Amino acid sequence: DAGVIQSPRHEVTEMGQEVTLRCKPISGHNSLFWYRQTMMRGLELLIYFNNNVPIDDSGMPEDRFSAKMPNASFSTLKIQPSEPRDSAVYFCASTGGSVYNSPLHFGNGTRLTVT
């Protein structure tokens, strides 16, 4: 089991550029979450997919953020245009079985720096 795989590990970009973060969940997991971690706000849930369908995107901060899950093994989080305040660590997490009592499996995150 390779775990949740995120790429890239680090991304440095200039304000206004498009950024795409990628996630491969654990095989067989049917729920996928995108979180953002900052010192100021801690862990924030951005969006939740179940069976590749977005269930709740109320945490997506602005229209500049979008997420897709075209199939069970791949998801992307896109920021266009990026701004310095988007700088954070972005985590993808997946879980199988019941989403209520099953633990989340996190990737190692993408550290995004927008200058």
Add this chain to the structure above:
Amino acid sequence: AQSVAQPEDQVNVAEGNPLTVKCTYSVSGNPYLFWYVQYPNRGLQFLLKYITGDNLVKGSYGFEAEFNKSQTSFHLKKPSALVSDSALYFCAVRDISNDYKLSFGAGTTVTVRA
């Protein structure tokens, strides 16, 4: 709304001493409670969970946690801390009447000195 409080930003203990990381929660229904640990430049790793049953839950790496409904607490404990336990610890709660959303505490940094 559900919420979690971790009253201590930092906990410092000597190796071999007991370690306690505190967590209190607030939910409208019955809670599902979780502890996660985060090492530098890594994602969160699951340690243990309380769903139902025994109030004392045992988890990975020798950690355990005690669910106390009257005090709405779920403190994480380890009888004898190791230097390698130094990390950031998160408590999380899910209100079973509020489906999938997991609320995380702000985290507690544990430092175990040799």
